[in-house]
Amino acid sequence: xxxxxxxxxxxxxxxxxxxxxxxxxxxxxxxxxxxxxAVDTVHARRPDVLILDVMLxxxxxxxxxxxxxxxxxxxxxxVLMLTARGQTKDREMAERAGVNAFMAKPFSNSEMxxxxxxxxxx
Amino acid sequence: MARDTLTGSRIRERRIMSGLKQAELARMxxxxxxxxxxxxxxxRRIGGxxxxxxxxVLEVEPQVLTEGAEATLIAALREAxxxxxxxxxxxxxxxxxxxxxxxxxxxxxxxxxRIDTLERTVETLTxxxxxxxxxxxxxxxxxxxxxxxxxxxxxxxxxxxxEPEWQQRFHRNIFEDSARLADTxxxxxxxxxxxxxxxxxxxxxxxxxxxxxxxxxxxxxxxEEGRADPxxxxxxxxxxxxxxxxxxxxxxxxxxxxDAARLPLAQLDPLLKAEGPDPLRIxxxxxxxxxxxxxxxxxxxxxxxxxxxxxxxxxxxxxxxYRRPLPDFAMPRFGAGCPLWPLFRALTRPMTVLREEIxxxxxxxxxxxxxxxxxxLGPAQPNRDPLLxxxxxxxxxxxxSAPDPLPVGVTCRICPRDPCIARREPSILGRPA
Numbered sequence: 001x002x003x004x005x006x007x008x009x010x011x012x013x014x015x016x017x018x019x020x021x022x023x024x025x026x027x028x029x030x031x032x033x034x035x036x037x038a039v040d041t042v043h044a045r046r047p048d049v050l051i052l053d054v055m056l057x058x059x060x061x062x063x064x065x066x067x068x069x070x071x072x073x074x075x076x077x078x079v080l081m082l083t084a085r086g087q088t089k090d091r092e093m094a095e096r097a098g099v100n101a102f103m104a105k106p107f108s109n110s111e112m113x114x115x116x117x118x119x120x121x122x
Numbered sequence: 123m124a125r126d127t128l129t130g131s132r133i134r135e136r137r138i139m140s141g142l143k144q145a146e147l148a149r150m151x152x153x154x155x156x157x158x159x160x161x162x163x164x165x166r167r168i169g170g171x172x173x174x175x176x177x178x179v180l181e182v183e184p185q186v187l188t189e190g191a192e193a194t195l196i197a198a199l200r201e202a203x204x205x206x207x208x209x210x211x212x213x214x215x216x217x218x219x220x221x222x223x224x225x226x227x228x229x230x231x232x233x234x235x236r237i238d239t240l241e242r243t244v245e246t247l248t249x250x251x252x253x254x255x256x257x258x259x260x261x262x263x264x265x266x267x268x269x270x271x272x273x274x275x276x277x278x279x280x281x282x283x284x285e286p287e288w289q290q291r292f293h294r295n296i297f298e299d300s301a302r303l304a305d306t307x308x309x310x311x312x313x314x315x316x317x318x319x320x321x322x323x324x325x326x327x328x329x330x331x332x333x334x335x336x337x338x339x340x341x342x343x344x345x346e347e348g349r350a351d352p353x354x355x356x357x358x359x360x361x362x363x364x365x366x367x368x369x370x371x372x373x374x375x376x377x378x379x380x381d382a383a384r385l386p387l388a389q390l391d392p393l394l395k396a397e398g399p400d401p402l403r404i405x406x407x408x409x410x411x412x413x414x415x416x417x418x419x420x421x422x423x424x425x426x427x428x429x430x431x432x433x434x435x436x437x438x439x440x441x442x443x444y445r446r447p448l449p450d451f452a453m454p455r456f457g458a459g460c461p462l463w464p465l466f467r468a469l470t471r472p473m474t475v476l477r478e479e480i481x482x483x484x485x486x487x488x489x490x491x492x493x494x495x496x497x498x499l500g501p502a503q504p505n506r507d508p509l510l511x512x513x514x515x516x517x518x519x520x521x522x523s524a525p526d527p528l529p530v531g532v533t534c535r536i537c538p539r540d541p542c543i544a545r546r547e548p549s550i551l552g553r554p555a
Contacts, residue, residue, distance in 0.1 A: 011266045013295040017273030020288060055262055084265035106269040109276045 003120050004028045006047035008038050008064070009082065010056055018051065021109050022116065035059030039067045042074060049119050054083035054090070062097045069098040078119035082107070129173070131488055132187045132217070134162035136180045139214050150179045164488075186218045195220050197452040198231040200536040235455075242326055260310045267303045271296055329455060330367035331374065332445060334359060340433075340446050341423040345379045346387055352376040374444065378421060385410055385418050399427055399517050401493050402475050412475050412495045416515040420446050429518035434465050438510045450488050451516045452532045460531040461544035464494035465514035472496045472510055479519055479527035489519040489527045 005022055009015050010033045019029045032041045036058030042050060050068075054061035061081055068074040080101045081094050094102050101115050137147050148158040151172065160166040168176070177184040196216055203211035212219070220227040274292040277284065284292075338359070344350035350358075352375035360368035385408060397403040401415040408415065420433035432451045435444035440458060447453040459465070464476045476494045493515045498508030519527070531537030534546045 011270060013270035013299055014266060014273065016291065016295060017270060017277060020277060020292075021273070084262040084269075105265045106272045109273050 002026050002028045003048040004030070004045070005049045005051060005116060005120075006042060006045050007031045007051045008035075008041070008056065008061075009033065009051070009053040010035075011053075017109070018112065021113055025113060025117075027116070033057070035061070035064060038064045042068060042077070043071070046073075047077070049116050050077055050079045051116065052079055052081050054081060054085070054094075062093055065094070065097040065099060080112075080115055080119060129168055129188050130161045130164040130166070133168070133176055133180070135217070136182055136187065137162075140180055142179075147176070147179060151175045182218055183222065186221045195224075195227055195231055197532050197536055198234065198455075199227060202230055202234040204535055238455075239326070239329075256313060257310075260306055260313070263306050264303060264310070267299045267306065271299045271303065274299070327364055327367035327370055328443070330363050331370045332455070334363070334367075334371065335374070335446070339424050341421055342375065342378055343423075345375065346382050348379075348383070352379045377417070381414055381417050381421065385414060387422075390418055390422075394427075399429075399431060401515050402477070411497060412493070413497050413511075413513040416493065416495070416513045419515060419517075432516035434459065434463070434514045434516075436465055436469075436512050438469065440466055440469070448490075448516060451482060451490055454533040457533060458546075459533055460537065461546070462528065462530040462542075463514060464492045465512050468494035468496040468512045468514070469510055472498065472508070480516070480530045481527040482530060482532060491517050491519045493517070 003026075005027045007015060007018055007022075007029060009018070009031070015031050015033070019031060022029045030045050030047070032038060033056070035056030038052075038056065038059065042064075052061045052064060056064070061083070065079060065081070068077060068079070075098075078100045079098070080103065081099045082103055082105060083090055083094070084105045091102050100119055103112060103115060133147075137144065142150075144158055144162070145155045148155040151158070152175070153172065157166065161168050173184055173187065177187055180187075199216050199220060200213065203213055203216070274295045278289065278292050278296075342350075342355065344355055345352065352372060356368055356372035356375050360371050363371065389408065390404070393404045393407050397407055399419055401412050401419060404419070405412040405415040416433060419427070419431050424430070430448060431446075432448040432453070433444065433446040434442055434453060436442050436459075442453065442459060445453045453459060464478050464480070468474070468476050474495070476492075478492050478494075479489050480492045481489050494512060496510045496512040499511050500509065502508065529539060531539055531542075534542075534544075534549060537545075537549050539545075540549065
């Protein structure tokens with residue numbers, strides 16, 4: 001059974017590229033673009049891996065992640081966070097929120113794919 | 123007071139630095155303690171063998187005692203010493219350094235000032251990178267667009283077949299994203315160029331204005347004579363200043379012009395002759411407020427008064443918005459002044475004119491007279507507390523003024539007073555001997 005990744009990102013062309021790369025690798029990809037309803041979508045979709053952008057309309061990726069970590073069903077969900085800000089303090093903020101992996105834009109397709117694969121491996 | 127009449131003050135300062143009591147130095151110099159006391163308070167001239175003997179006891183060159191150096195320079199050197207990491211500057215010999223090598227001391231002070239400005243530039247730019255919402259949004263959009271282009275281009279460049287529909291889609295995405303990237307880049311460059319033209323707030327506007335006012339001697343003949351309007355003068359003098367500094371300068375010049383019109387030199391001069399540089403008496407005689415008299419005294423050209431005066435103005439938050447220091451009454455270039463200045467006390471007693479003898483310790487210990495008053499800004503409003511602004515004028519003390527002037531500092535960092543209930547942060551000077 002193919003594994004399921006949920007991509008929460010508001011940039012349409014990034015969504016399209018990542019969706020293509022992961023689908024070609026055998027993943028089932030769902031996408032979502034709104035920060036405000038992101039937590040509900042995660043609970044509804046129950047993905048194996050979550051790719052989460054930091055700057056989203058309505059709510060930041062950090063806030064979404066903190067909320068997810070408070071729920072028993074999503075407290076262990078592997079999360080890869082994407083951000084245009086790769087400074088140390090941004091990484092630290094992501095780590096405090098409970099992130100599993102962190103990638104600064106622009107990233108390479110192969111690195112992103114490897115990261116998602118490694119997060120899905122127990 | 124001429125600088126060569128301050129030898130006694132310098133002797134007192136060096137004695138305190140050496141940890142000697144007055145009686146001990148008097149005994150070692152073979153004079154009576156009461157005579158030394160008169161010398162230290164500049165009431166007896168000193169020279170010849172006695173000066174050489176005292177210099178020998180204090181282990182300094184005689185000219186260090188007779189020539190000294192300006193308090194502002196000393197204060198700047200002490201501030202510079204506070205930046206030294208891993209080494210300790212010989213703070214107890216700072217006066218000697220400034221006195222013996224005035225050129226090197228000035229160079230050090232200027233270098234430090236330059237470093238301060240550059241550090242502030244870096245801080246401002248860093249701050250802008252972090253907090254400027256337009257810049258952050260632009261950079262975020264550029265990186266997101268570059269990410270999309272890179273991903274799509276990599277997909278297209280990788281070996282292997284891609285369905286024509288996907289191929290077309292990624293080509294279209296790259297085309298759209300490259301156009302978006304070009305727009306964002308152009309917009310960002312325009313924004314940064316505009317910010318650069320406006321001075322980019324990378325210097326300290328208040329310091330720019332202070333430097334200009336110091337260079338002009340805080341006196342503007344064209345405004346005194348009504349030959350120029352403040353706006354034109356601000357444009358002329360403010361060439362090369364940042365927009366913010368020019369705005370500050372215009373505010374100061376506008377007030378100057380209004381002050382000169384209300385109390386012209388022709389009216390001030392006879393009052394000055396009759397009352398001396400006493401702002402309260404001048405204000406009473408002229409029928410104006412004391413703050414106006416203080417400003418007018420500080421606006422007089424060099425040589426108009428027997429001794430120059432210092433003026434500090436602060437807003438209701440205590441922030442210094444105007445400074446005219448004296449060689450013997452230093453003011454901090456940045457940040458807050460000494461909380462003991464009557465200037466700040468005046469804010470707690472609006473409309474009361476305070477007069478107090480003060481001295482800045484660690485220097486010539488010269489006694490000065492400080493006048494301070496806080497007055498409301500703008501007209502009264504019903505049921506609204508007035509917004510206050512405080513002025514402090516510092517003049518040479520009159521003979522026979524209070525024997526125990528209030529010791530005040532410049533700013534805590536370079537003030538030796540300890541203990542001091544007003545201290546905000548430790549001094550780099552340590553405990554006085």
